Amino acid sequence: MVERNVVKLSENVYWVGSRDWNRRLFDALIPLPRGTSYNAYLVIGEKENALIDTVNPGFEKELEEKIHAVIRPETIDYVIMNHAEPDHAGAIPHIMKLATKAKLIATNRGAKMAQTFYAVPKDRIKVVGDNETLSLGGKTLRFIEAPMLHWPETMFTYLQEDKILFPCDFFGAHLAGWLYDDEVEDLLVHAQRYWGEIMMPFRAMAQKALEKIQGLDIKMIAPSHGPIHRNPEHILDAYRRWANGETRQKATIAYVSMWNSTEKMVKQIAETLAAEDVEIALHNLAITDTGDLAKDLVDSKALVLGAPTVLGVAHPLAVYAAYLVKALRPPIKYVVLLSSYGWGGGAIKHVQEVLGQFKVEVVGAVDVNGPPTEENTRKIVEMGKVLAKKIKEEA
Ligand SMILES: Cc1cc2nc3c(=O)[nH]c(=O)nc-3n(C[C@H](O)[C@H](O)[C@H](O)COP(=O)(O)O)c2cc1C
Ligand SMILES: [Fe+2]
Numbered sequence: 001m002v003e004r005n006v007v008k009l010s011e012n013v014y015w016v017g018s019r020d021w022n023r024r025l026f027d028a029l030i031p032l033p034r035g036t037s038y039n040a041y042l043v044i045g046e047k048e049n050a051l052i053d054t055v056n057p058g059f060e061k062e063l064e065e066k067i068h069a070v071i072r073p074e075t076i077d078y079v080i081m082n083h084a085e086p087d088h089a090g091a092i093p094h095i096m097k098l099a100t101k102a103k104l105i106a107t108n109r110g111a112k113m114a115q116t117f118y119a120v121p122k123d124r125i126k127v128v129g130d131n132e133t134l135s136l137g138g139k140t141l142r143f144i145e146a147p148m149l150h151w152p153e154t155m156f157t158y159l160q161e162d163k164i165l166f167p168c169d170f171f172g173a174h175l176a177g178w179l180y181d182d183e184v185e186d187l188l189v190h191a192q193r194y195w196g197e198i199m200m201p202f203r204a205m206a207q208k209a210l211e212k213i214q215g216l217d218i219k220m221i222a223p224s225h226g227p228i229h230r231n232p233e234h235i236l237d238a239y240r241r242w243a244n245g246e247t248r249q250k251a252t253i254a255y256v257s258m259w260n261s262t263e264k265m266v267k268q269i270a271e272t273l274a275a276e277d278v279e280i281a282l283h284n285l286a287i288t289d290t291g292d293l294a295k296d297l298v299d300s301k302a303l304v305l306g307a308p309t310v311l312g313v314a315h316p317l318a319v320y321a322a323y324l325v326k327a328l329r330p331p332i333k334y335v336v337l338l339s340s341y342g343w344g345g346g347a348i349k350h351v352q353e354v355l356g357q358f359k360v361e362v363v364g365a366v367d368v369n370g371p372p373t374e375e376n377t378r379k380i381v382e383m384g385k386v387l388a389k390k391i392k393e394e395a
């Protein structure tokens, strides 16, 4: 048996997770500059043992060895599945095979998913309701339903005696290194990036979950990705702000440009907004990191989209960005559209169609034939001033 690093978080509570240093993409969409971790936890009671969540496929053996450093895997009585996504539930078949007497604990929806995704037999699943408790002997687990964070079956597990909340994906960050929140200088940046992609589309559900756990005495939050929060107030504060849709005096500018015409327009509005003391985050969609873009959308009040016409419609990268904005549902209030075309145009109409039902005020659109003229630029400056005023009035 290889020697494995496990960490004691509290008496008889251990981190037995895996660090995926080399992973560079999540959901085949979001870059992971610093990898990620799949955190699993062991809770050892006087009478019974529980494993909270598992790890990504490929890390089964590592998880087994880590559990072994604390107890024999056969002695696991319960596998708690807070979330059915493979990065946390992928090793369930392996563990259920080792721990022959173990029962899987999940919400009602989770139970169905465990059967479909992981072929767990129905008679090995124990469905738990909201606020139900399970005593392991001196360690009491309370299950808190927290649906749609970010799948329908999600729940949190709270260890009452130690006051530790295991919320799975909620409060997570994609970071392979570090164990505790206070060891990472820019943790909130990573947490915001993670929120932007995973949790932002479910702000209403996040608010409900935050209200639900408000009365809990939480000493530690142990999520399934990234560092464990032993100073939980920081991440709780940030989550309250993000879930409420609190924004800064900030505009995200996302654009693509083939021959620099749209780029000139975009850079002009960036100058005007900056001169008006609006914080700006500029993303060239041809080279930007989608995670960074998602992060900036979390607390921006406005979006400027620069989209030239290609083949009668908007450039594919601008379509992608408009679609992403609509899907992630950021608390953006205002939109400005900037475009350049060669002959017939069509990009502005197209991005408006893509944005569809996304509720925003379109402050204005400038569609220029070829490179922007002085007259066009004056119009953009004017529009930038109007946008800045709206952004600042709101704050
Ligand atoms: C591959 C390609 C396809 C284009 N298709 C159209 C088109 O269908 N309709 C149009 O009005 N202009 C079209 N154009 C012209 C561009 O919209 C025009 O050059 C514009 O100024 C480009 O803005 P940019 O410099 O920001 O890339 C096309 C240009 C390219 C390179
Ligand atoms: Fe997930």
Ligand SMILES: [Fe+2]
Pocket (backbone or CB within 6 Å): 085, 087, 088, 169, 224, 225
């Ligand atoms: Fe996850």
